[in-house]
Amino acid sequence: MNDKILITGATGLLGVDLMAVLKQDYRAMGVATANFDIQNYDETASFLDRMKPEVVLHAAAWADVDGCEEQKEKAFAVNAIGTKNIATVCKNIGAKMIFYSTDYVFDGTKGSAYTEDDKPNPINNYGRSKLEGEQHVLDILDNAAIMRISWLYGTAKDCFVTSVIHSALTQHRAKLKNEPYEVLKVVGDQFSCPTWTVDIADQTKVIIEKKLTGIIHAASIGQASKYKLSENIFEELSWDIEMNLVKRSDVPMKAKRPERTDLENKRLNELGLSEMRSYKEAIREFLMVHKED
Numbered sequence: 001m002n003d004k005i006l007i008t009g010a011t012g013l014l015g016v017d018l019m020a021v022l023k024q025d026y027r028a029m030g031v032a033t034a035n036f037d038i039q040n041y042d043e044t045a046s047f048l049d050r051m052k053p054e055v056v057l058h059a060a061a062w063a064d065v066d067g068c069e070e071q072k073e074k075a076f077a078v079n080a081i082g083t084k085n086i087a088t089v090c091k092n093i094g095a096k097m098i099f100y101s102t103d104y105v106f107d108g109t110k111g112s113a114y115t116e117d118d119k120p121n122p123i124n125n126y127g128r129s130k131l132e133g134e135q136h137v138l139d140i141l142d143n144a145a146i147m148r149i150s151w152l153y154g155t156a157k158d159c160f161v162t163s164v165i166h167s168a169l170t171q172h173r174a175k176l177k178n179e180p181y182e183v184l185k186v187v188g189d190q191f192s193c194p195t196w197t198v199d200i201a202d203q204t205k206v207i208i209e210k211k212l213t214g215i216i217h218a219a220s221i222g223q224a225s226k227y228k229l230s231e232n233i234f235e236e237l238s239w240d241i242e243m244n245l246v247k248r249s250d251v252p253m254k255a256k257r258p259e260r261t262d263l264e265n266k267r268l269n270e271l272g273l274s275e276m277r278s279y280k281e282a283i284r285e286f287l288m289v290h291k292e293d
């Protein structure tokens with residue numbers, strides 16, 4: 001349990017909570033672009049060579065889905081080549097690698113939850129570059145784990161959950177003062193598994209401890225659209241918020257979004273090692289823990 005762990009992307013939405021959870025049991029160290037650029041092999045190799053971690057949690061990515069659509073070269077340089085660099089160095093120094101991938105490797109047309117047995121078919125550059133990253137990891141390392149995760153929320157950075165709560169709070173306060181307010185416009189025709197970053201960190205610990213390898217789906221249980229999740233949140237908070245349901249096509253976006261990419265945690269369930277819980281239970285706890293924020 002005293003392994004030395006290096007977390008890439010440690011300033012990100014996931015990375016901050018990975019650090020917070022993993023440092024309780026491991027000698028954890030977080031890095032981001034200020035330390036080295038994963039696109040640069042020499043910088044990456046020299047840093048990891050010096051630190052000699054036993055495990056590398058690779059959470060660094062360019063996760064801006066529309067940005068990736070506009071700048072394909074950068075998307076592949078960070079998400080595919082950057083991941084290849086990390087995998088190559090892990091092989092050279094004998095470190096175990098866990099790579100965080102995404103539900104966006106799927107096209108969203110299956111009509112039910114995706115398992116590890118389903119064939120990826122990404123429909124945007126972000127998904128394509130992450131899938132290429134997965135392939136590099138599988139080609140280079142026999143003992144790596146690829147955790148496919150989906151639609152994260154947490155408090156380290158702005159995300160859908162924190163921004164919809166913020167907008168709703170503005171409406172809630174205006175209503176209390178009988179002032180004019182804006183009705184929220186929320187997308188209702190795209191579905192996936194909203195997942196708290198802390199739950200991914202807890203599941204990561206199990207994957208490290210049990211030395212799991214290969215592709216592993218890890219997402220909260222149950223699917224929701226942004227509209228549905230917002231309803232769940234406002235119900236928990238006992239706020240009466242007015243929302244208009246809009247379609248993906250009503251919101252101008254550079255990249256296509258897959259319609260339904262909920263993940264089934266088939267391997268974890270079969271192994272009896274799932275730490276994942278229903279998304280409603282997780283969001284309830286998230287709201288309780290962060291009530292004061």
Ligand SMILES: NC(=O)c1ccc[n+]([C@@H]2O[C@H](COP(=O)([O-])OP(=O)(O)OC[C@H]3O[C@@H](n4cnc5c(N)ncnc54)[C@H](OP(=O)(O)O)[C@@H]3O)[C@@H](O)[C@H]2O)c1
Binds near residue numbers: 010011031078
């Ligand atoms: N967010 C989601 O809903 C979601 C869903 C499924 C999968 N994922 C995956 O989960 C992982 C974490 O996502 P996230 O939302 O936490 O991302 P994020 O908040 O955008 O954070 C990205 C992190 O990567 C670092 N980074 C970016 N480019 C880098 C480079 N060239 N060299 C070194 N570090 C670099 C950033 O460092 P700086 O702060 O220094 O720029 C930051 O720490 C990613 O692999 C993502 O693909 C995310």
